[in-house]
Every structure is written in structure tokens, then in C-alpha cells.
Amino acid sequence: MSETTNNNNVVVEVLDKEDLAVSLAQYVANLSNKFTKQRGAFTVTLSGGSLINYLRKLLEPPYVDTLEWSKWHVFWVDERVVPKTHEDSNYKLAYDGFLSKVPIPPGNVYAINDALSAEGAADDYETCLRHLVKSNVIASSLSGFPKFDLQLLGMGPDGHVASLFPGHPVVEEDKKWVTFIKDSPKPPPERITFTFPVINSSAYAALVVTGAGKADAVHSALRGSENSEKLPAALVSPEDELKWFLDKDAASKL
């Protein structure tokens, strides 16, 4: 195991895959305890993809029995514009693999409206977030963007996070909270996604990245030169701490 921290509050932990799941569960549990004590709620966002499998240790003792699941409020960093029952749905992936196994009140699980167009679903999700900021379920950052307690992120081999792909104009979006794309380079093409101001207004973020196919992007995000164009993953910068959870293959080019 190795762990390094730099002075921008970025922590990098390299573990084998099993220990990574153990460490991630401990990290999420600590933050759940901290925020439920501090503010009576824990607002956490999920990604799709491989992340959900790495949350598996939260489904085991001691966490499954001791976490204050009733205080959790769950959101999606990004979602594919498909029905919730579709194999490509990030909601379905999270529900089948995680949410259906823990007692989070269904009213605290904020899925995207799958009956709307990409544009409509993005606007609708932003409206939902605005109501929850007004009612103090989600905290607010000084900049006015929602301040989630923890964003759980994955990264693709191209360095994308959420549905913010390298070189796509939505990477630059600085006003909207939630936006949409219709030309995702990774299928399915239509998606909605949090924007960087929302991702970076969160208190904590975890980037969970495994596999040799992501080693180049990990190297570029963490060791890329100041002058080279930054991958979306390199732009993740939450207010308190960013922690990278890497397996040895993903970290092999560091």
C-alpha cells in the first residue's frame, strides 16, 4: 500500500483491488459519520461504470448495520438518457448492485427523470437540486453552487469523468449546474452530467480508477506538465480533499 498527499489536498492511495474496496468503504463510512453528525444528512453522488462494484464492502458488516442509511441522500454525477430499466442506465447499475441492498429511504434517492429528452432531463435535475439547496438538504458553496458532501467518481481510459469528455465544449460550462450531451464518444450518445463547478464545489471527491488501460490517463492527470492540455480528471478539485483510489495496474505509470 502506498499513500501520498500533496499540498493541494490531493491524496493518492495505491492498493490491490480487494484492499481498495475495503479502503473505499472505510472512507465513505467516515464521511457518512462526519456529515450525519455535523448536519444530520449525508449527500453523496454516484457515477456509473466500475465504481459501483467497488462500493461492495459497504454492503457487509460492520457498515451495513451501523451506517445511518436513513440520513443518506443519493444523486447521480451523470446519467445516460435511457429508461431506468435499460442495461445502460447508471441508476439501474447502482440500484441492482448497491441501493437495493441498503435501507436508504426511496424518497432520498434522486434519479433522473427518464421520460424527458436529454435537455429536459438536465433542466429537471437542476431544478430538483435547486429545491434541495433551498431546503438545506444539500449545502451551498460560497459561489452559490451546490456543495455535496462526497462525489464518487470514476474515470474512463480517455480521462473523462462524469460525462465530461476530453475536448468536449461542456467541459468549459461554468454557469449551469447540470447539462447534457448528445454526442458522447462512449455509447450511449445522449447523457446528462454535472458540470465542473458543481463537481468542484463538493467538500470531498473520490476518484476510483483501476486497470492497466487507464494507466496513461492516470499518469497524465497526476503528473502531466502544466503546459499540456488537461484531461477532465485533472480538473477535479473539490473544496476539502480529492482522494484517488488506484489499483497497482492503474498506478503502473506513475
Ligand SMILES: O=C1O[C@H](COP(=O)(O)O)[C@@H](O)[C@H](O)[C@H]1O
Ligand atoms: O460512461 C461512464 O464512464 C465513467 C467511467 O466508467 P468505468 O467503467 O471506466 O469506471 C463513469 O464514471 C461514468 O459515470 C459513466 O457514465
